[in-house]
Amino acid sequence: MKVVVDMNKCQDHGQCVFAAPDVFSMDDDGHLLYVSDPDDALRDEVEEAADVCPLQAIRIED
Amino acid sequence: MVVVGASMAGLRAAEQLRAAGWTGAVTVVGDEPHMPYNRPPLSKEVLAGKAAFDSLAFTPKGSTADVEWRLGTKAVAARLDERAIDLDDGSTLSYDGLVAATGMRPRRLRCPGPQTGRHTVRTLTDARGLRDELTRPGVRVVVVGAGFIGCEVAATAVALGVTEVTVVDPLPLPMVGPLGELLAGALLRRHEERGVRFALGTAVAGFEGGDRVTGVVLGDGTVLPADVVVESVGSVANVEWLDGNGLDVGDGVLTDEWLRVGGRAEVVAVGDVARFPNARYDGVPRRVEHWSIPADTAKHAAKSLAAHLAGREGELAPFAPLPTFWSDQHDFRLQSFGAPVLGIDDVRVLDGDPDGDVLVGYHVGERLVGVVALGGHAVATKAARYRAELLKQPALTVQGASK
Ligand SMILES: Cc1cc2nc3c(=O)[nH]c(=O)nc-3n(C[C@H](O)[C@H](O)[C@H](O)COP(=O)(O)OP(=O)(O)OC[C@H]3O[C@@H](n4cnc5c(N)ncnc54)[C@H](O)[C@@H]3O)c2cc1C
Numbered sequence: 001m002k003v004v005v006d007m008n009k010c011q012d013h014g015q016c017v018f019a020a021p022d023v024f025s026m027d028d029d030g031h032l033l034y035v036s037d038p039d040d041a042l043r044d045e046v047e048e049a050a051d052v053c054p055l056q057a058i059r060i061e062d
Numbered sequence: 063m064v065v066v067g068a069s070m071a072g073l074r075a076a077e078q079l080r081a082a083g084w085t086g087a088v089t090v091v092g093d094e095p096h097m098p099y100n101r102p103p104l105s106k107e108v109l110a111g112k113a114a115f116d117s118l119a120f121t122p123k124g125s126t127a128d129v130e131w132r133l134g135t136k137a138v139a140a141r142l143d144e145r146a147i148d149l150d151d152g153s154t155l156s157y158d159g160l161v162a163a164t165g166m167r168p169r170r171l172r173c174p175g176p177q178t179g180r181h182t183v184r185t186l187t188d189a190r191g192l193r194d195e196l197t198r199p200g201v202r203v204v205v206v207g208a209g210f211i212g213c214e215v216a217a218t219a220v221a222l223g224v225t226e227v228t229v230v231d232p233l234p235l236p237m238v239g240p241l242g243e244l245l246a247g248a249l250l251r252r253h254e255e256r257g258v259r260f261a262l263g264t265a266v267a268g269f270e271g272g273d274r275v276t277g278v279v280l281g282d283g284t285v286l287p288a289d290v291v292v293e294s295v296g297s298v299a300n301v302e303w304l305d306g307n308g309l310d311v312g313d314g315v316l317t318d319e320w321l322r323v324g325g326r327a328e329v330v331a332v333g334d335v336a337r338f339p340n341a342r343y344d345g346v347p348r349r350v351e352h353w354s355i356p357a358d359t360a361k362h363a364a365k366s367l368a369a370h371l372a373g374r375e376g377e378l379a380p381f382a383p384l385p386t387f388w389s390d391q392h393d394f395r396l397q398s399f400g401a402p403v404l405g406i407d408d409v410r411v412l413d414g415d416p417d418g419d420v421l422v423g424y425h426v427g428e429r430l431v432g433v434v435a436l437g438g439h440a441v442a443t444k445a446a447r448y449r450a451e452l453l454k455q456p457a458l459t460v461q462g463a464s465k
Pocket residue numbers: 066067068069070071072091092093094101102103104105135136137138163164165166167183184185211300303332333334335350351352353354355356386387388389390
């Protein structure tokens with residue numbers, strides 16, 4: 001599974017971090033960091049993260 | 063399955079019905095001509111011209127590929143005893159399960175005066191019309207209502223270069239109802255520093271002008287010159303289509319803790335229109351107009367419908383979402399977790415100070431019921447750390463609270 005975040009859209013809301021903490025995190029300045037090729041076992045979490053992104057900036061590519 | 067309302071809550075309901083195992087037909091009826099789209103940017107990025115109108119559409123999931131979308135079609139009546147919905151094109155849909163997802167519409171001011179030049183912001187069409195007007199040179203804007211949409215629109219107008227923006231509200235501070243005085247005062251100062259004017263503690267008595275608005279008349283007789291008026295004075299639930307079924311639709315659709323409507327296991331309500339008890343708090347049913355609620359309610363309601371249709375009653379935990387809310391205004395963000403309004407009489411600064419980045423906690427006794435951050439990224443991240451704290455708090459029971 002490949003995760004793509006449109007960093008032009010992302011506004012660091014951090015909702016994805018709650019939904020998929022193994023894939024998304026925030027640095028100390030509150031900016032998003034993420035793993036772009038997470039294990040497929042995390043698919044449900046990542047889908048949830050994509051749903052809860054206020055900017056709808058997260059895409060999953062197979 | 064019939065879902066009435068084709069916006070975020072309707073879309074999430076369709077997706078969650080599939081996720082909950084429903085493989086039968088799903089029809090979503092929506093009176094707007096568009097596929098579901100994201101509303102928050104309508105008062106922010108899209109109104110400011112930083113994002114295109116066509117960037118708002120949600121990306122539908124593969125699981126909903128066979129959902130039938132009846133767009134531009136309004137549900138006009140529900141006959142719940144017969145399990146049928148009448149549409150404005152004269153057709154009728156029958157159902158095994160029904161999802162009410164019809165959301166809200168803006169409340170309008172009932173004041174004398176011209177209509178032209180008066181706007182609300184709820185739909186794509188509204189935002190397009192308002193953007194065209196805000197980008198006219200030299201335009202003077204009056205925003206009626208200092209709630210979150212009013213404050214966002216005022217900030218966006220300033221960002222667009224409008225030099226005369228005035229916000230009118232009968233209350234003494236912006237957003238004081240949901241936030242309390244400490245943050246509302248901090249918010250007022252920030253807006254004023256960035257060029258927004260306020261006329262607070264005063265209501266609108268009427269509008270001046272011939273065909274088109276030229277001014278807003280306040281209660282004390284003062285007239286604020288205005289070419290554009292934005293009315294952001296709250297919203298009204300779209301429930302008329304449910305009339306005649308003996309339901310409590312006084313303020314949205316009343317549900318139980320499984321989001322079921324009128325004691326019927328085959329009818330649920332989701333999103334802004336649902337008035338549900340939250341087991342995390344005091345058991346009093348409330349509508350919650352936050353962006354996170356359509357997804358939360360859809361998930362719970364879909365499970366409740368799927369369980370009923372599969373004959374597995376009573377296996378669900380009561381609904382207990384942690385509300386979260388944000389609002390972007392100028393260069394700062396409000397970020398809220400929990401239910402601050404329940405603890406509005408005991409607000410304490412947790413971090414920072416009200417003139418800079420600040421994080422405040424709302425309490426009932428010693429129990430933390432909500433946190434709100436105001437400022438830049440760093441403080442919003444700090445607020446997020448309290449989210450786990452809020453999730454750990456035991457359920458709040460208030461003496462004398464009635465269901
Ligand atoms: C301008 C704006 C900015 C916002 N900003 C934020 C923010 O920054 N943060 C935040 O947390 N929340 C924000 N929100 C709130 C959030 O967008 C809403 O909570 C969310 O859109 C609710 O979705 P919904 O699907 O329940 O209702 P709605 O989006 O209102 O959708 C209901 C749909 O049902 C349709 N409908 C109504 N009656 C019928 C009928 N009889 N037949 C068929 N269709 C019908 C309506 O036309 C509409 O398309 C904002 C809302 C607005 C309007």
